[in-house]
Amino acid sequence: MKKTVLITGASSGFGLTLANQLHQQGFNVIGTSREPEKHAAKVPFKLIRLDISDDNSIRSFAAALFQHTTQLDVLVNNAGFMLTGIAEETPIELGRQQFETNFWGTVKVTNALLPYFRSQKHGQIITVSSIVGLIGPPNLSYYTASKHAVEGYFKSLRFELNPFNIQVSMVEPVWFKTNLGNHAVSATQGRIADYNTYRTQVDAATQKGMDDAEAPDAVVNTIAKLIETKAPKFSNPVGKMTGMILFLQSYLPKMFEGSILKSVAAAPVRNGARAKQGSAA
Numbered sequence: 001m002k003k004t005v006l007i008t009g010a011s012s013g014f015g016l017t018l019a020n021q022l023h024q025q026g027f028n029v030i031g032t033s034r035e036p037e038k039h040a041a042k043v044p045f046k047l048i049r050l051d052i053s054d055d056n057s058i059r060s061f062a063a064a065l066f067q068h069t070t071q072l073d074v075l076v077n078n079a080g081f082m083l084t085g086i087a088e089e090t091p092i093e094l095g096r097q098q099f100e101t102n103f104w105g106t107v108k109v110t111n112a113l114l115p116y117f118r119s120q121k122h123g124q125i126i127t128v129s130s131i132v133g134l135i136g137p138p139n140l141s142y143y144t145a146s147k148h149a150v151e152g153y154f155k156s157l158r159f160e161l162n163p164f165n166i167q168v169s170m171v172e173p174v175w176f177k178t179n180l181g182n183h184a185v186s187a188t189q190g191r192i193a194d195y196n197t198y199r200t201q202v203d204a205a206t207q208k209g210m211d212d213a214e215a216p217d218a219v220v221n222t223i224a225k226l227i228e229t230k231a232p233k234f235s236n237p238v239g240k241m242t243g244m245i246l247f248l249q250s251y252l253p254k255m256f257e258g259s260i261l262k263s264v265a266a267a268p269v270r271n272g273a274r275a276k277q278g279s280a281a
């Protein structure tokens with residue numbers, strides 16, 4: 001029998017593409033969205049309401065889930081958003097919201113399902129982290145911190161789940177074309193003039209990354225392969241140059257830092273205007 005796969009954030013981007021692909025391949029797919037009524041008619045899989053930043057929503061979701069299925073094999077923690085901007089200009093409250101979703105939300109959804117996985121003595125948890133869970137680019141301090149946090153959390157948790165035959169993997173994409181940039185949040189006030197030139201450059205570098213991004217297929221195929229693999233790897237970076245980026249960071253850190261500084265300085269600033277905020281993985 002094909003597996004039952006739960007995908008959080010299945011209304012857009014990676015989650016939507018993955019859910020459609022797995023559904024087509026015959027998996028029993030259950031997706032989530034904060035507004036299922038807006039998307040349900042357009043998708044061929046079940047869509048349940050879930051806001052991972054809201055404890056009540058997670059409770060109602062966990063109670064409703066097993067009315068839709070009697071079996072659950074795989075949880076794909078995919079839901080998330082990106083907070084961009086110069087760290088000193090970003091209110092701490094926005095940083096907290098970034099963690100409430102990307103870190104605490106992911107942890108709480110996982111915790112809500114662990115009793116089920118433990119009791120059946122099998123399961124798989126795949127979490128969509130980011131290459132910025134492994135490296136630290138500018139303009140993305142809180143997003144980067146939230147992805148480092150999920151990386152660290154699951155790095156430890158996987159050993160505790162090993163006795164119950166629950167597999168844990170991370171997927172770490174670079175830039176891919178989804179709606180992450182359109183849904184990105186950044187501070188609208190509190191600009192500090194000292195950063196004006198740097199902000200324009202770093203925004204342009206972010207925009208360039210987004211413009212050069214590939215379609216999400218490689219990420220979706222990586223997750224689909226992990227679901228079919230008996231002993232999946234923990235860390236799975238995906239996308240252009242990931243091998244080179246991680247090699248440079250580990251073995252040639254000065255060159256790595258230099259290349260980040262150079263890419264910000266060289267980014268084409270359009271008419272000196274502030275580039276649109278965009279996805280940087």
Ligand SMILES: NC(=O)c1ccc[n+]([C@@H]2O[C@H](COP(=O)([O-])OP(=O)(O)OC[C@H]3O[C@@H](n4cnc5c(N)ncnc54)[C@H](OP(=O)(O)O)[C@@H]3O)[C@@H](O)[C@H]2O)c1
Binds near residue numbers: 010050080172174
């Ligand atoms: N695109 C990239 O280049 C890239 C690279 C590395 C990592 N990622 C990661 O990939 C994951 C998916 O993002 P995406 O690129 O596919 O972006 P996207 O197109 O904006 O999709 C984000 C999904 O997350 C859901 N979501 C957002 N906040 C939520 C919340 N509080 N509770 C529940 N669901 C929520 C949204 O669903 P609703 O709005 O319907 O609730 C939507 O389905 C994220 O974790 C992101 O950090 C993306």
